[in-house]
Amino acid sequence: MRVSNLKIENFRGIRTGFVRFGKHPVFVGDNNTGKTTLIEALTLLLGRERLVRELTEHDFYGSCPQPVDRIKLVATITDFPNDDPEHSSHWFRDGRAVVKWVDEVTGAVHPQRDNQAWRLCCQIAVQARFDHESLAVEMLRYFHDHDDPIDPFAEDSPALVPGKLIQELSFYLVRASRTWDKVFSWGNELFKRTVLAAAAQPAAALLAERDRLRAPEQPIDADPGIEPLIQNLNTELALSFPNAPKVQLRLTGTDSRAVMEAVSAHFATADGFSIPAGRQGSGLLSMQGLLLLLELGRARAAAGGEFLMALEEPEVHLPPSAQQRLVQRVQALSTQTFVTTHSPLVASMADPTSVLILKKHNGELSAEPFLEVSLPATAPNWQRKFFQHSRVDVLSALMQPSLLIPEGRADFQLLRCILKPLMMTAGWVDTMSKPFGIEVGVVPTEDAKVIETHRLLSRLHQRVSCLVDGDGEGLLYVGQLRNAATPPASIVRWNDGAMVEDTVGWILLADEGSAVTKLAELSEVPPASAADVVGYLKAKKMDIIAYELVAEAIATTPACRSRAADLLSGLACACAGSDHTARFVRDVDGVWVFQP
Amino acid sequence: MTVQAFTGGAGCGKTYQLMRSLSAHLETSPLTEGQKVLALTFMHGSRRRLEERLGQLPSLKRRTDCTTIDSFAWRLVRRWKTLAFKLGYENIDPSQYDRVCDAAGDLLHIPEVCGWVAASFPILLVDEAQDLTANRLRLVQGLTMRLQAFVAADEFQCLDEQLRPNPACAWLDQLCPSEELTQPQRTNVEELLNAAAAIRSGMPPTSGTLFKVQLTPKPPLAGAWMSSNLCWYGGGMGCCRFQRHLVKVEDETGGGSWEREGNSAESSSLKQSSW
Numbered sequence: 100m101r102v103s104n105l106k107i108e109n110f111r112g113i114r115t116g117f118v119r120f121g122k123h124p125v126f127v128g129d130n131n132t133g134k135t136t137l138i139e140a141l142t143l144l145l146g147r148e149r150l151v152r153e154l155t156e157h158d159f160y161g162s163c164p165q166p167v168d169r170i171k172l173v174a175t176i177t178d179f180p181n182d183d184p185e186h187s188s189h190w191f192r193d194g195r196a197v198v199k200w201v202d203e204v205t206g207a208v209h210p211q212r213d214n215q216a217w218r219l220c221c222q223i224a225v226q227a228r229f230d231h232e233s234l235a236v237e238m239l240r241y242f243h244d245h246d247d248p249i250d251p252f253a254e255d256s257p258a259l260v261p262g263k264l265i266q267e268l269s270f271y272l273v274r275a276s277r278t279w280d281k282v283f284s285w286g287n288e289l290f291k292r293t294v295l296a297a298a299a300q301p302a303a304a305l306l307a308e309r310d311r312l313r314a315p316e317q318p319i320d321a322d323p324g325i326e327p328l329i330q331n332l333n334t335e336l337a338l339s340f341p342n343a344p345k346v347q348l349r350l351t352g353t354d355s356r357a358v359m360e361a362v363s364a365h366f367a368t369a370d371g372f373s374i375p376a377g378r379q380g381s382g383l384l385s386m387q388g389l390l391l392l393l394e395l396g397r398a399r400a401a402a403g404g405e406f407l408m409a410l411e412e413p414e415v416h417l418p419p420s421a422q423q424r425l426v427q428r429v430q431a432l433s434t435q436t437f438v439t440t441h442s443p444l445v446a447s448m449a450d451p452t453s454v455l456i457l458k459k460h461n462g463e464l465s466a467e468p469f470l471e472v473s474l475p476a477t478a479p480n481w482q483r484k485f486f487q488h489s490r491v492d493v494l495s496a497l498m499q500p501s502l503l504i505p506e507g508r509a510d511f512q513l514l515r516c517i518l519k520p521l522m523m524t525a526g527w528v529d530t531m532s533k534p535f536g537i538e539v540g541v542v543p544t545e546d547a548k549v550i551e552t553h554r555l556l557s558r559l560h561q562r563v564s565c566l567v568d569g570d571g572e573g574l575l576y577v578g579q580l581r582n583a584a585t586p587p588a589s590i591v592r593w594n595d596g597a598m599v600e601d602t603v604g605w606i607l608l609a610d611e612g613s614a615v616t617k618l619a620e621l622s623e624v625p626p627a628s629a630a631d632v633v634g635y636l637k638a639k640k641m642d643i644i645a646y647e648l649v650a651e652a653i654a655t656t657p658a659c660r661s662r663a664a665d666l667l668s669g670l671a672c673a674c675a676g677s678d679h680t681a682r683f684v685r686d687v688d689g690v691w692v693f694q695p
Numbered sequence: 696m697t698v699q700a701f702t703g704g705a706g707c708g709k710t711y712q713l714m715r716s717l718s719a720h721l722e723t724s725p726l727t728e729g730q731k732v733l734a735l736t737f738m739h740g741s742r743r744r745l746e747e748r749l750g751q752l753p754s755l756k757r758r759t760d761c762t763t764i765d766s767f768a769w770r771l772v773r774r775w776k777t778l779a780f781k782l783g784y785e786n787i788d789p790s791q792y793d794r795v796c797d798a799a800g801d802l803l804h805i806p807e808v809c810g811w812v813a814a815s816f817p818i819l820l821v822d823e824a825q826d827l828t829a830n831r832l833r834l835v836q837g838l839t840m841r842l843q844a845f846v847a848a849d850e851f852q853c854l855d856e857q858l859r860p861n862p863a864c865a866w867l868d869q870l871c872p873s874e875e876l877t878q879p880q881r882t883n884v885e886e887l888l889n890a891a892a893a894i895r896s897g898m899p900p901t902s903g904t905l906f907k908v909q910l911t912p913k914p915p916l917a918g919a920w921m922s923s924n925l926c927w928y929g930g931g932m933g934c935c936r937f938q939r940h941l942v943k944v945e946d947e948t949g950g951g952s953w954e955r956e957g958n959s960a961e962s963s964s965l966k967q968s969s970w
Contacts, residue, residue: 185810189729192814197774198807210778211805245776258774 100268100405101178101435102141103220104206107464108171109160111136116464118455119206123430125449126439126466127498128457133464134439137457138272138409141437143225144174144240145270145407147262149288154227154236160462164229169250173243175201175208176268177220178434184219194258196221196242223260226251268405271392275411275439282387283376285359293391297398309358312350319348382416389413389425396432406433414442423448443495451486456497456559467559469494481545485552489543496540497560501588501674503541504552505566506573509640510599511543516646517603517663520654530661531668532679539674547572550579557585564589564674568598569693577690591673591683591691603649604633605695606666610658617652621645669693698844700824700867702875704895706882709847710748710822717820717845721754724843726817733816733842734761735835737826745822760816764831765792768799771812775802796830803837813841824848824863826855832862851895 107116113133126134142150156162159170184191184198191198200209200217209217224243229236241257251257271289285291294300320329329346336343351357366383367373376384392408399406408429414422426448430436440446446454451470458465470486485493492511496502505511522536544552549565557563565580565587567573573592580590593602607614607629618632619625626632632649639645653659669682673691683691699716701709717732726732734749736742746761762770769789772779779787784798802808819842821827821835838844850864882888886903893900902908907924911917 184807185814188814191811192729193812194815197778198811199777210775210781211807244774245780247776 100176101407102145103175103177103201103203103218105137105140105144105175106171106173107136107140109168110140110170110172111158111160112459112462113464114160114462116459116466117206118457118464118466119203120435120437120455121450121453121468123433123436123449123453124438125446125454126437126457127441127443127446127454127494128459129498129500132457132459134457135275135411137464138411138437138439140172141174141270141409142272143227143238144172144223145265145268146272147265147270150270150272151238154238156229156236158227158236159229166228166231168228170225170227170238172225174223175199175206175220176223177201177203177218179219179221182219187219190221190264195261195264196223196258197244224251228252268407269399270407270409271395272409273388273392273411275415281363281376282384282391283364284362285356289388289391289395293395293398297394305355305358309353309355312358313353315349320346380416382418382421385416386421389429393428393432396429400432407435407437408433409437411439412441413438414440414445419444441498443491443498446494447491451490454494458559458561460561469497469559481548481551484545485543485555489545492543496542497556499538499540501539501562501564501671502556502560503539503564503566503591503670503674504549504556504587505541505544505599506549506568506576507547507640508543508545509636510566511541512641512643513599513603513636513646513649514541514667516643516650517606517653518667520650521660521663521667524654524660530664531671533668533671533675533677535667535671538671549576550583553580553583553587557583557587562588562674564591566591566670567593569593569595570598573598577688581688581690589673589676589691590689591670592693594693594695597693597695598637600633600636602666602693602695603636603653604629606653606659606662607632607649609662610656614652614656614659617655618648621648698839698846698867698871700871701845701847702849702864702867704849704851704891709849710745713820713822713845713847714748714752717818718752718754720818720843720845721752724817725754726758730758730815730817732759732818732820733767733812733838734759734820734822735764735767736761736822737764737831738823739763741823745820749820764827764834765796768796768831768834771799771802771808775808778802778805778808793828793830796828796834800830800833800837803834804840806840809837809841812838816842818842819844821846823852824867825850825853825858825861827863828855828858829862832866835863836866 101122102120104117104119107113107118109115111133112131113136116133116137118137126137128134139152142152143154154170156164159168179190180186190196199220199222200212200214201207201220202209202214202217204216208220208222212219222243223240225238225240227236227238237252239251239257240260241251242260244258249257281287283290285294319325325348329348332346333343336346351361364376364387365373366376366379376387389410396406396408410426410429413425413429417425422442422445426438426445429438438445438449446469450473452468452473454469455466456469458467469490474482474486505514518536542552542556549567553563553565565576567576567580567590569592577590577592580587593599611629615626615628615632621632622635626635636642636645636649653663666682669680672678672680673683678685682694684694686692701712701716703709732749732755734742734745736745742761742763746759749755749759749761750757772784772787772795773789776787779798779802782798782801784794784801787794787798789795803812819835819838821844824832824835824846825848827835835844835846846863846867848861848864848867850861853859853861884905886905890900890903890906890908900908909920911920
């Protein structure tokens, strides 16, 4: 079974939202777009009691719930064996869910299967209200029959979801903060569950340990250091009580439960030292819980059971290679996974159709797949490159508040090459009114497909801008972009007749002498002027080594560096639609034109 | 699924036979986890009696759901509201009893819905089936497509003159050879049995030593006659006759308590039947 879609009303920062899920969705999005809220909503719907956090007023949209306000969540569960309700009669019968059919293309749920492509589904809902007398939040989890408003708190008997079915779904959540140190211990529910599911209780060893603790070889109370004190205590005790017992000092409560709870994982290194988990780095600590979940998943998978797992920010505390392995292991073992991430690397591991870009506008959450449907074999080359080879760059750009689509790849590479060494220069960001690298993500446009790329990305991002050349073709693009169904947030173009290489020339001109000297290795015949450099760059498009050389020259030449800063912060202003720059000025059509 | 029907007059042991067949069936195919017996009656009074009887079956141990047809119908419609809407039942309200039963009947003729009920209730028990109106009968018929049904009916005890000929009895007749119970079990008083037999065969009953048959000019006067002639044990059996109505009160236990059969949910204490 898996969750096909989720509807959210009035929960945390989300006033309303609807999200459809594939098998292994990965959520990316700016901060505060609702990634965690989505995971928490799933937890309220599908998690065991233990996993569910107690709700407060702050869990209601606006934090100030009135008596009539409700949190409403509805999850549509599908993928039942053979799509036959009678095969899953413990889900579908009187007192449980009613039979429904979901159209996974649209997410619509129907009362009858009018189309064979529709899948059997059941809907689970949660409603919560804030009680103004007890000052507590009440929550009910029930089978959702229809979309007419119902009040499960007033209605006599909504069909509640029994714990058994929740257990069958086996939903686990790994939160972003996961640095608890006592993970491999019986004090931890997950550890207990995993031991029972994937192994067996080490009863003999635990009992032996208990007996050893009851009768230690070298009792603490018999140590000559403490012994006089114990003696005195015993004497005093004997005077107070007839038949007084004797004081003994023992580790733990000496029952098996105390022994189990006292267990603490140590990690032995190659040099023979064994260090407790709590003293380890956070990478190892956070890995412990994940290891247990993987084991539990393995046991569930072997038994043919369901295993749904939500994993927040797998990149936290882990090196990139471990992130990749972890995500792939989790996905391989689970029926369905939900991963949130801020890492373009993690997002790029997933199939582009299952990467969901979250957006929130006025409390309304929407989620768009990075790629709507898998690319057909006939897909043009530029699309393939964009969604496959370049997807780390594209996803990384999508995570920025503003997105820039340049006319060609040369713009992307040059801007990136120039930006990189500049970002490394201490205090450089402060010189900009708008920090370009932080606010604007640039995508690697393929084959000058600026119009097509804009069409693809305007679906995914609220602020998409385009940057075109100042030549005839660039002006043509400007015309098309202005007439697009969703015109770009800003259209930016280089000055008349110019392209990005000319702008690089303009930067070099800030201190032509020093900068050009540093570029002696650019070509066989060393360039004598900025114009020579521009000429070379235009003739040798996408010569990354040349780009890096130029970038280095700019970064190490103070006058050039401040021009570059001026240019980039100006570009960031243009993308944000802000007039706080002299470098880009709006023309009569509202197009931001570069002013060298 | 199959239907086992039991017909016969009052006191002939219909309910007894119903329980015996149910027990026998449970022995060969016991309920599995989460399953219950669905027991439907027309009125609350008979629901309570049936519930009590079912409670006496050790093999069931509270695994019964005893309810009136109307409340079962609403329960079903409420949960399948979207599908009912699709079938044309918009804005359905629990007080629209007949419409709710119509909707439930239509829903139960959809295999998925019937299978959904059958998953929880593999067995259906219907008592007093003669009281089923056409739409309620349709509901029961829908259920019998998937549920093993045990039905008891007595055409003679039907409360509703509209239901003549009786649709439920006609249905049972053509569906299965029903077990006709003719031997009254509640009493062996000859003159009482003769009077009952006379009434069932359309003949006027005659007064006996233990009871009187009295003609009153109008139905309401029968009540008045009853109340002025009632007395405790010994004179405790009365049967009065008037133009087209019969009022019958039986003293079942022979003691001071009155077994009463009502024709509306709770209130009426007398049972009317056409002469």
